[in-house]
């Protein structure tokens with residue numbers, strides 16, 4: 001019998017209901033504090049870059065503190081970089097000596113995170129870079145005499161490790177194969193030496209971890225075996241960052257990944273943080289599109305989640321503690337999203353997430369008669385006025401939430 005090629009229905013349902021996750025970009029690059037692309041951007045030779053491993057000593061790393069923060073933020077899963085494009089493994093792999101357990105730090109943070117995730121009821125998943133700026137069989141085949149098959153053995157072997165060493169996982173999140181990107185002399189060494197053998201890779205994951213979803217951030221329509229369609233730095237259907245050239249595939253579960261500031265990896269000078277209000281609005285818009293939000297933090301080289309990022313996450317978590325029923329386990333909204341409001345839906349209940357401070361909000365695509373409306377948090381009634389296919393809600397002045405106010409609309413309608 002052929003190996004299963006998709007996640008189990010239970011795994012997919014869990015992932016879709018989770019709606020909010022923490023992305024963590026953490027690696028040697030944190031030491032330089034100029035983002036995770038610093039090795040390429042500043043043309044640092046692999047040997048020189050490897051010197052960072054001698055200095056890497058994140059003694060403040062506390063897996064429980066990280067996972068507790070995610071839980072406090074209302075994030076139901078964590079996706080951490082097991083190996084980014086720089087080729088340094090952040091766990092105790094048997095397939096490379098270029099790894100965190102060979103530094104003075106000597107610990108396996110991913111094992112510690114896996115244990116902490118179990119303690120705090122958060123799921124753990126792994127980012128895996130397909131691209132490797134250092135591996136002899138990826139970048140230096142001519143010099144090393146190694147072959148593309150050697151890289152595939154390494155890559156598939158690492159994925160097997162991640163699927164077998166750390167208990168049940170949420171996902172494997174691939175990155176670094178970008179079919180729509182035009183390579184130039186500048187980044188010619190990014191080009192893989194052959195196919196990644198996705199069918200075998202995905203079958204292995206789905207066999208070893210039947211409840212884990214596979215996502216490949218190829219900025220393209222998902223391939224067979226990819227369970228989720230991802231969007232980078234944009235909501236589904238938008239393409240302000242230039243990555244999302246293909247629109248959302250109908251019926252596919254979606255995930256948006258986004259930075260809190262303008263970098264994934266730790267960047268000392270990047271203080272352009274999105275506010276808690278902006279983050280709540282992005283989470284609401286993603287949920288109203290039927291998408292999860294995987295929100296990134298870039299921990300510092302000493303192993304701490306940057307306090308300004310943590311503070312924003314806690315504010316989002318406090319909002320979710322009041323309003324999470326409008327986000328978790330919901331489906332995309334039935335009303336047309338506007339700049340003022342978006343909606344999500346659970347059966348016959350619609351949640352209107354009001355994103356401005358105006359007293360009225362108008363929604364197009366009104367459901368049938370028999371509607372009633374109230375604020376989610378304290379049940380204060382909201383007035384509904386109909387005008388053809390539109391409804392206008394008049395909100396009370398009391399009970400408003402400075403991040404986003406949720407109105408519950410109940411209808412007798414069935415189905416979507």
Ligand code: FHN
Pocket residue numbers: 036037175176217232243257264
């Ligand atoms: O190049 C990476 C980047 O460093 C980061 O990991 C993001 C996360 O979605 N993905 C790549 C760009 O597509």
